[in-house]
Structures are given as C-alpha cells and as structure tokens.
Amino acid sequence: MTAEEKLKNDTPPSRQVLSSNMASLFITFVAGMIVAFVLQIVGVVDLSGYLDDIVVFGNHTEEYTVIVTATEAWQNSGVVLQAGDSVEIEYVSGEWRSIPYESLYGADGGNSHVCCSASCAEPLPCDPKGGLVGQIDADAPFFVGNYLQFTAQNDGPLQLRMNDIGTYDNEGSVTVSITVK
Numbered sequence: 001m002t003a004e005e006k007l008k009n010d011t012p013p014s015r016q017v018l019s020s021n022m023a024s025l026f027i028t029f030v031a032g033m034i035v036a037f038v039l040q041i042v043g044v045v046d047l048s049g050y051l052d053d054i055v056v057f058g059n060h061t062e063e064y065t066v067i068v069t070a071t072e073a074w075q076n077s078g079v080v081l082q083a084g085d086s087v088e089i090e091y092v093s094g095e096w097r098s099i100p101y102e103s104l105y106g107a108d109g110g111n112s113h114v115c116c117s118a119s120c121a122e123p124l125p126c127d128p129k130g131g132l133v134g135q136i137d138a139d140a141p142f143f144v145g146n147y148l149q150f151t152a153q154n155d156g157p158l159q160l161r162m163n164d165i166g167t168y169d170n171e172g173s174v175t176v177s178i179t180v181k
C-alpha cells in the first residue's frame, strides 16, 4: 500500500466527501471568476463603471448608480438603451475638476472654462469643460450636467464623461443615478 492509499484509507469517509464537495465549489467559483473576467475583456459586460445596485421593478423601470471618473474619456455606464426608452440622469454626489487648483464642483461643471471657438476639441465646446456629458453609442454627445431627462432616439450603450479632452490632469469623480423606463 502506498503512502497515498494509506492516507486515503485512514481518512474518514465523511471527510473525503466534504473534501470533494469543497473542491467542486472551489472549481465552480474559479470557473465563474474566469467567465466574468473574459466577459469583461471582450466587452460583453463592463464591471468597472458602475456599482452592483441594479434594481428592476415590475413596471420595467430600472435604476442604476454609476461612478464617472474625471481622468478617463468616454466610460461605458453599463446601461444599454433602446430607442424609445425614457431616461433620467441625476447627479447624486462627488466632486471633480478639469484642471489642477481650480475649485472642485459637481456634474454641472461649476464655473469651469467654456472654450466655444473653432479650435476647441471638447465634446461640447460651448458647455463648461467640467460638466458631465453623455452619448449613446458613438452618436452626437449631449450635455447632462446635474440633471437630464430625455427619450433615447437610438439603441446603444450609454456612455458618460467629463466634457474635457485633457483628462490627464483632472481629479475626482461624480456619482449619478440613471433611471430607465
């Protein structure tokens, strides 16, 4: 009898079963993590931009809480809209700024610079650089600020960002609530 066989014989059956179940659970857990990771890599789900508090009500109203960071360009909110959806985006909390040393402000952009000339590269040059802007898929961007209600004109993922191109020197983040009916 090898040492391994002896160990197995010496181990009570109940412990062998427990050990087997634990191994199955662990393998299932690891497999689940791998699937979630792969889905994130291929863009089927975006786990980075939003919290896990998605609530679905009986009347098909969905609420999402999303964090938008100042230092990244367009961020997938994780909310996929369909044409005809009634959408509300509301600033909840958080502060950010589009350049160092200016005062922090919320999603309305405070008194941040408005560029508004032919050379400007912001998504919406005639709105404050520090304001929250949105976009469905790669369509025309729109200003969100502290609150926006609109009807989606086309299908696609809702994307959000600060209305600033030079994101490298930005700071902070804002949290918004998104309601889709």
Ligand SMILES: [Ca+2]
Pocket: 098, 099, 164, 165, 166, 167, 168, 169, 170
């Ligand atoms: Ca900036």
